[in-house]
Amino acid sequence: MFAGPSLERAILEHWERSRADPDAGEWRTMTFLIRPDGKFTVELRYPDQVDPEQDVSERRPSVLRAHFGDARIDYSRPRR
Numbered sequence: 001m002f003a004g005p006s007l008e009r010a011i012l013e014h015w016e017r018s019r020a021d022p023d024a025g026e027w028r029t030m031t032f033l034i035r036p037d038g039k040f041t042v043e044l045r046y047p048d049q050v051d052p053e054q055d056v057s058e059r060r061p062s063v064l065r066a067h068f069g070d071a072r073i074d075y076s077r078p079r080r
Contacts, residue, residue: 003032011030011032015027015030025046026046026047027044027045027046028045028046028047028049028050029044029045029050029059030042030043030044030045031043031045031063031067033067
């Protein structure tokens, strides 16, 4: 995950609460996007929406393409 410690902690706490609440449903993946205009969006995918055979190394490129097209992503220096 490429997020600051406070965001990472908040996401983990939200996931743990959702796991404890049977009515909420446990989500499997999260995509969050902070746009240049400052708007923040979150997309949660649930078990029936995720291919359990697909590794994150396969899933991540398709999510990035959906949001950024063919832009090159540089993972060499993630900010913390």
